[in-house]
Amino acid sequence: MPFKRYDIYLADLNPTKGAEISKVRPVIIVSPDQMNAALKTVVICPLTTQLHPRWRTRLQIRCAGRRAEIVVDQIRAISQPRLVRKLDALSEHDAAELRRLISEMYGDG
Numbered sequence: 001m002p003f004k005r006y007d008i009y010l011a012d013l014n015p016t017k018g019a020e021i022s023k024v025r026p027v028i029i030v031s032p033d034q035m036n037a038a039l040k041t042v043v044i045c046p047l048t049t050q051l052h053p054r055w056r057t058r059l060q061i062r063c064a065g066r067r068a069e070i071v072v073d074q075i076r077a078i079s080q081p082r083l084v085r086k087l088d089a090l091s092e093h094d095a096a097e098l099r100r101l102i103s104e105m106y107g108d109g
Helices: 033-038 092-106
Strands: 007-012 024-029 041-048 058-063 066-071 076-079 083-089
Touching (some): 007 041, 024 083, 033 041, 058 092
Antiparallel strands (some): 024 041, 041 066, 058 066
16 A cells, blocks of 8 residues: 555554553654655654644644644654554645644754
8 A cells, every 4th residue: 555645544653652642543644655665664743632832843734624733743653554544635735834844843954
């Protein structure tokens, strides 16, 4: 199954340790399509419905009709079998905002 960048999947993030975000929840694939096809892992950002509008490490979106935040501060690689099923995909606007936030947080700038 080809996993596409900016698709939203339900993923099983358990088991976790410490303060890692856990449970079965939506995640956004942020790794490039070529990487997703070549590796058995994908890089994801989890979503949460606990909104923190003032946190600069989060991006508010709508997913499957619900308000949610992309938790960019919990970006991580997971094994592809953790992805249960596709739920949605980011809009072009939200994908551009996510790229901007990732670059701001993890870039050299």
